[in-house]
Amino acid sequence: MDPIFFHRNPETATGHGHAAVQGHATGHGHAPDDGRLRGLKVAVQPGVAVKGWPTDAGSHALAGYVSLEDATVVQRLRGAGAYLCGSIHAAEFGFGLAGGRTGEAVRQAFADIELVLDSIGESRVAAARAGVCGLKPSYGLVSRFGLIGLIPSMECCAVLSRSLDDIRETLRIITGQDGLDFSLPDEEAPDFSSMAIDPGKITIGVIDEAQDALPATEGEEFRASLEALRRRGFTLQEMSLPDFSLFSLVHRIVGSVEASSAAGRYDSVRYGPRAPGAKNWNEMYLLSRAAAFGPFVKSYLIQGAFFQFERYGAFEDACRIRARLVREMRRLTSQVDFLAFPGIDGGAAGVPSGGMAGVPSGGASGDTAAGVPAKGGPGSPGEAPSAPRYGAQASLRGVYAEFASTLFANVTGQPVLYLPSSPGGGRAGIQLTGPRLADGRLLALGESLLETDRKGD
Amino acid sequence: MEFEAVIGLEIHIELNCATKMFCDCPNRPGDEPNLNTCPTCLWLPGAMPRLSEQALEKAALLCLGLGAELQPRSAFDQKVYYYPDLPKGYQLSQAHLPLSRGGGLDIIDENGAAKRMRIHHIHMEEDVAKLVHEMEGRVPVSLVDFNRAGTPLVEIVTEPDLRTPYEAMEFLKALRTQVRSVGSSECNLENGTMRADANISIRPRGTTQMSTKVEVKNMNSIRHVGDAIAYEISRQTAAVQAGEAVLLHTRLWDPDKKVTLPMRAKFEGPCVPDPCVPVLELSEEWIETMRARLPEMPSVKAGRFSRRYGLTDDEALSLIADPEVARYFEVVAEEGVAPRTVMHWLITQLVPAVKERRQELAGSRVTPARFAALLRMLAKDEINASAAREVLVSMFDSNEAPEAIVGVRGFEQISDLDALDALIDKVIGEQPGAVADFRGGEEKALGFLVGRVMRASGGKANPKVIRGLLADRLGEAKP
Incomplete structure (x- = not known):
């Protein structure tokens, strides 16, 4: 089995003309291969629909499923001349990264960019592990048509790359109104042209409470990074968001309820594997759905169903608190130019994060994809050849602990740029965010920081 | 003890839109099974709903036609349940923020008194697929036809203002007339473009208590609605008199046995907001644009018909029940034929003849001009009534002027x-x-x-x- 790619494009990179014709044939309004991204190699997750490609979203629930149409992001990238090199091994529905190889195609230069579904912070954690840049755009900026995830109100197509320039050019192409996704707000796309950043005129806010839960070493690293920013002339401003710890709870309740409902379609009636031996359709549901999901996703869906059916009031409270957190964050971002959040201690690429409580050793990294079967995966006996692909082990508590520093942006929908640590080690990996639609300015800030990284402090 | 019934209706109406509610598939549920489907209405992974503008407009017109207040903000929710007719495990429906609130219709009760029947709210939702149960040899199989999945519906939920089966039937007739005249639906119980469920409870007459209600479904004519409610009232009355409790459940009307029978409950949970269909924000300006598109409402039209054409209230009502008939009547009456003659011949001769031929009045060969010419000959005693009936039959088979048909067939009266x-x-x-x-x-x-x-x-x-x-x-x- 290929250690990184779940599916490689059967056409070679020279087959661009053909890809462009395909893009044109889908008729989404983009000119065939306008050349703006010609030569750019793109890796996707198997939850991004590419016409004719196996698109199982990393789940047994969709084993063998082949897409009938391109996702809008794919169609637009093709239209700009980018080459789709393949789809990578990913966690079930991309959620929580467990068992996938997200970030590896970019780290090992098999691809220039990777499209990553960010539901809880996956793009930023994967970027940290791979030591590359990652941008989660503002929610509603990129069409979700053809993306298969679990949490519609929080998930967003993010971009990983070694180069911020490639991220910028990719965003120029994939953002903006889409006739196939009416949920995009009617607003102007951000300005992605490069702009000069004068550190002396920039204030970066830091939320005290966001550092509360950090392990001691990460806290020190973050403070050292902030000090590096100060030395470069940025003004830092301490800020307070007393309810910061509620982000995790809100994400968990709202996210799991949405996931429980979103995964309702995997019922084996029209597509997906149907478990044998059912005497009636109620049994068909029970048996097929029991075999469809790995234990991690299953526990998430069951939790969501619990809140929906048994604790609906808690779900309503979570929705109200979410609205309040969005308002609070809007207030904070309006007072400064940017906000800095701790980066994620990704460790070296492919090595499981130290923060993954409850994750069996090796379970969070690429072992599964490398051919070692996931421990305790459900792998129904009839699906032996593909069983290792599904059902990586992780615990809800472990994943929520690992993504505690990233999930706030999925709750609020604001854009976040992850920058890896500076080569000299003067600055650790860091997340930078701003108000909604600050995507272009974040990239400019990132470029300015990387530039000074290169010059050395 | 004497009991009275408290009845509320939940009426689903299929909007006569060109496409389904969230995709561009043709809205023709009767086509060859699974012909009108796409990744969106099959809800394949990655599909996104795209709310049809026409569905919103037709639903809004229907609300305005029933005197309801369109809400400036409404939204879709996910009604979660697992059933093979529901391809994504939830139905998109407006559970928390409906399209409109309020509204109502006036009916005449069995004692001749006018009564206002209030509507609680009207919301939009998508229809589900159709299940077909068959045998493959000796093995029973259930097949799913997704042609109907995603058909645009509105659900009208009344206040529990109805007291008798008669009132329920009158309400449905008035509703049908009103909805047909705004042009949003064919509104026919027989072919499923209207479906009515009744919530029925009983209480000692004169009290205001709210007793446990029973929902009755599966009535496919207005008569059946009346029969099912009447049966359910007597069933509940007998139960209460025998000291039994009425339990909250759903029953199906069996039109052959003329009884209601309990059905197995569907598992349903609370609805959660849908993150994919945008919240609908209707501006005052848009609502006024819709209001301006409303045709003349039946009660106004009935008054105008009585005044202008000298008809009785009953005669006017019989003409306006079908907007097409009303339109036809006006054209012929304006050609100078006596209005009462037009009404009589239209209702007793032409409409049944059109129906018998499975045609529409509007597309029939008997145009208003030809029909007027026929009635003018009758008025001038050039032909008698029985000849006129025969000429009318011939008019369906040719485009010749009625005068020519009379000449060729020798129908002229002998006046010599x-x-x-x-x-x-x-x-x-x-x-x-x-x-x-x-x-x-x-x-x-x-x-x-x-x-x-x-x-x-x-x-x-x-x-x-x-x-x-x-x-x-x-x-x-x-x-």
């Missing part, structure tokens, strides 16, 4: 007095008995003689003229 005198002479000669009876004072005998002359004329004589001529002749000859 010499020819009629000859026929009358002949009949008087043949029927001395009847002549004697009439002369003896038996008026009925004159009718018999008129009939004989008509028969001798081959139906082409004018009975009024013959009656006059006969009376004159026999009177003259009276000794």
Whole structure:
């Protein structure tokens, strides 16, 4: 089995003309291969629909499923001349990264960019592990048509790359109104042209409470990074968001309820594997759905169903608190130019994060994809050849602990740029965010920081 | 103890849109199974709903036509349940923020009193797929037809203002008239474009208590709605009188046995907001644009018909029940034919003839102009009523002017007095008995003689003229 790619494009990179014709044939309004991204190699997750490609979203629930149409992001990238090199091994529905190889195609230069579904912070954690840049755009900026995830109100197509320039050019192409996704707000796309950043005129806010839960070493690293920013002339401003710890709870309740409902379609009636031996359709549901999901996703869906059916009031409270957190964050971002959040201690690429409580050793990294079967995966006996692909082990508590520093942006929908640590080690990996639609300015800030990284402090 | 029923209705109406609610598939549920499907209405992974503008407009017009207040903000929710007719595990419906609130219809109850029946709210939702249960050899199989999945619906939820089966039936008739006139739906219980479920409970007459209600489904005619409610009232009354508790559940009407039977409950949870269909924000301006598109409402139209065409209230109501009939009537009446003649011939002759041929009034060969020409000949006594009926039949088969059909088929009335005198002479000669009876004072005998002359004329004589001529002749000859 290929250690990184779940599916490689059967056409070679020279087959661009053909890809462009395909893009044109889908008729989404983009000119065939306008050349703006010609030569750019793109890796996707198997939850991004590419016409004719196996698109199982990393789940047994969709084993063998082949897409009938391109996702809008794919169609637009093709239209700009980018080459789709393949789809990578990913966690079930991309959620929580467990068992996938997200970030590896970019780290090992098999691809220039990777499209990553960010539901809880996956793009930023994967970027940290791979030591590359990652941008989660503002929610509603990129069409979700053809993306298969679990949490519609929080998930967003993010971009990983070694180069911020490639991220910028990719965003120029994939953002903006889409006739196939009416949920995009009617607003102007951000300005992605490069702009000069004068550190002396920039204030970066830091939320005290966001550092509360950090392990001691990460806290020190973050403070050292902030000090590096100060030395470069940025003004830092301490800020307070007393309810910061509620982000995790809100994400968990709202996210799991949405996931429980979103995964309702995997019922084996029209597509997906149907478990044998059912005497009636109620049994068909029970048996097929029991075999469809790995234990991690299953526990998430069951939790969501619990809140929906048994604790609906808690779900309503979570929705109200979410609205309040969005308002609070809007207030904070309006007072400064940017906000800095701790980066994620990704460790070296492919090595499981130290923060993954409850994750069996090796379970969070690429072992599964490398051919070692996931421990305790459900792998129904009839699906032996593909069983290792599904059902990586992780615990809800472990994943929520690992993504505690990233999930706030999925709750609020604001854009976040992850920058890896500076080569000299003067600055650790860091997340930078701003108000909604600050995507272009974040990239400019990132470029300015990387530039000074290169010059050395 | 005397009981009264408290009845509320939940009425689903299929909007006559060109496409489904969230995709561009044709809205034709009756086509060959699974012909009208796409990744969106099959809800394949990655599909996104795209709310149809036409569905929103038709739903909004329907709300305004029922006097409801369109809400500035409404939203779709996910009604979660697992059933093979629901391809994504939830139905998109407006559970928390409906499209409109309030509104209502006036009906006349069995005592002739006017009563206002209030509507609680109206919301939009998508229809589910259709299940077909068949046998493959000895194995029962369930097949799913997704043509209907995603058909645009509105659900009208009334206040529990209805008290009798009669009132429920009158409400449905008034609703049908109103919705048809705004043009949002065919609104037919028989073909499923309207579906009515009834919530029924009983309580001691004169009290205001709210008892446990029972929902009854599966009535596919207005008559069945009345029958099912009547059955359920007597069933619950008998139960309460026997000291049994009425349990909250759903029952199905069995039209053959004429009883309601309990059905197995569907598992349903609370609805959660849908993150994919945008929240609908209707501006005051948009709502006013919709209001301006509303046609003349039936009650207003009925008043105008009585005044302008000198019809009784009942006659006016019979014409406006179907907007197409009302439109046709106006065109013909404005051609100078007596309105009551138009109404009578339209309702008793033309509409049944069109229906019999499975045609639409609007597309029929009998255009208002040809129908007016026919009625004008009748009014001028150029043809008699029975000839007019035969000419009408011929008009469905050709585009010739009615005058030409009358000429070719020889339907003109015999108005030549010499020819009629000859026929009358002949009949008087043949029927001395009847002549004697009439002369003896038996008026009925004159009718018999008129009939004989008509028969001798081959139906082409004018009975009024013959009656006059006969009376004159026999009177003259009276000794």
